[in-house]
Amino acid sequence: MAYPDLYLLIDGQRLSGGGRRTHKVVNPATGAALADLPLADAADLDAALAAAQRGFDRWRESTPHERATVLQGAARLMVERQEELARIATLEQGKTLAEARIEVMMNVGLFNFYAGEVFRLYGRALVRPAGQRSTVTKEPVGPVAAFAPWNFPLGNPGRKLGAPIAAGCSVILKAAEETPASALAIVQCLIDAGLPGDVAQAVFGVPDEVSRHLLASPVIRKMSFTGSTSVGKHLAKLAAEDCKRTTMELGGHGPVLVFADADMDKALDTLVAGKYRNAGQVCVSPTRFIIESAAYDRFLTGFIERAKAVRVGDGAATDSVMGPMANARRLDAMDRLIGDAVAKGARLQTGGERIGNAGFFFTPTVLAAVPTDAAIMNEEPFGPVALINSYADEAAMIAEANRLPYGLAAYVWTSDAARQRRVARTIEAGMVGINTAMIGGSDSPFGGVRWSGHGAEDGPEGIDACLVTKAVHEG
CATH class of the missing domain: 3.40.309.10 (Aldehyde Dehydrogenase; Chain A, domain 2)
Structure with a gap:
């Protein structure tokens, strides 16, 4: 199959060219170049941040039904496009088609699970004397900066997108430059299912430049990272400067x-x-x-x-x-x-x-x-x-x-x-x-302890990581 066009996806717009730097994407089976990927500059990242803020202001007010409709619609599209998605992943990452097809279906299961879970983001009322009322509620944490590696080029972006969208957050996804078309294809399934274009952005670039720029912005309220322990420690320090929430799925042995x-x-x-x-x-x-x-x-x-x-x-x-x-x-x-x-x-x-x-x-x-x-x-x-x-x-x-x-x-x-x-x-x-x-x-939490990170993706824990708890007391 032909390798798809590559671009940045910001505020629903596909951006390429314009004198941007590029990264050569290579087929691991042959070593031959597949395409040149445009890399984001500071202006692109600022545009993505502005869109993510608008997207969050909009999406946080969405109903559980609206979120479930998008997630279920994206899952159906992934089933319909399974072979196309699998072949893209194999072209740019190298894994077998059989493994890539399974990866598509992992996303399908996760999105369908989250579509049901959006109706179960419960709070609680506390017992108080007559005339008083205290409630505990869950609210979306805010725009999420999500960093996904290349080893599961379909599954990792799915994990990074599914939970925050279910929780009512917007996302700026920075997937791996080695496997960009897979990530773009997953985002496109969400958009084609009705997700507003400013709720999910996809950017690529020099990793250290992108991470520093996004994590320095007060727009970003949470970081989700999957990758090596050494890089995870570095990003955790950057996130700590603004006390951002973090989910870190790091290395193992x-x-x-x-x-x-x-x-x-x-x-x-x-x-x-x-x-x-x-x-x-x-x-x-x-x-x-x-x-x-x-x-x-x-x-x-x-x-x-x-x-x-x-x-x-x-x-x-x-x-x-x-x-x-x-x-x-x-x-x-x-x-x-x-x-x-x-x-x-x-x-x-x-x-x-x-x-x-x-x-x-x-x-x-x-x-x-x-x-x-x-x-x-x-x-x-x-x-x-x-x-x-x-x-x-x-x-x-x-x-x-x-x-x-x-x-x-x-x-x-x-x-x-x-x-x-x-x-x-x-x-x-x-x-x-x-x-x-x-x-x-x-339905099961995925995450580690010690140098393998903290927090969890998947399961109810995955959405909970994108929510903050608020207690309201009325006298």
Whole structure:
């Protein structure tokens, strides 16, 4: 399919050209340029801020029915446009079409959930003596600056837009410059469903310039960010200057505890698929495999066999199981992290190399006996590499799971019900999967603790993060 035109979307107007700087968008499967993306300048950002304020003044007065109609309409359009949306995402991000189609439907589920949730933004009346009245209400926080990364080019913008629109807020979305067409397509579904053009803006630009400009403005009352811990800490400091509300979904280093009593074949089939989904470029990707020593040899052998069978190719090809990495930076990171681990004594069991000389393909990789001082055991690899180590018992396994300051997602595989509850309670993570890799859902909060951020997206918590609480007392 042809790659769509790119533009800034401000106050319902598509803006491009005009001497603006540009960013070259590249197809990860070929390395070839797809298009030039116009980048916002200060005047563009000021226009977006002004529109967002007008949009908020308008949208905060909308009824639950109006908000639900827009969200449900956008969901229907995404279903109708599923194949088009999926192909855009695959073109600019690289993931397989099968994964991209699922991503579209994740948005559909989320928007439909929020369409129902807008009718349940309840307050409460407090018990007071006769003649007095006290109420607690929820109100939209205000215009939201939302920053979305490239790894889920459809799903991340959907998360950033759905909750504030449901809450009655306006949004300025700054999605990734690597995957702009996907974000624009999601915004367009909302506009085509009746969302006023000043309620949702889409801008692109030099990330530090855009974030500083938007977060310095008193118009913005909340920031929502998904991305690395280092960038998140920087943006949180900028937001703190004006005491802006924040939702931060940051990096992870997913520990996977596999005990000897687990259903090993089910665990291996599930975890290998989860590890190499989106070429490992997933914040909740299972990464550190913490295996009870009695099961280690069997698990390692089974994982290597399955990793070698993963078919890598263009995401648009029907037989591809794993597409390319999204950009050349990730290839360089894999070379650095894997090379450092091997130099420090890790055993490279399979993979560890680039594929071909076109595009950004990398082999599914397994490292065993990885020392804890290797960089990859402490930095989020964000790539198709599994780190598999052996541990003597439950206490040692939990200690390793909690060793790092990250706390986004963790996974536990065991048939012992008491252990399931015990380990789930002890692990420091915002989300825990027990005998499953499915840890998200439209009705379930998605977020982490410690260096993996704070607050949550999805579920009722996602809308609540875009609301402020007001108590009114009448004498």
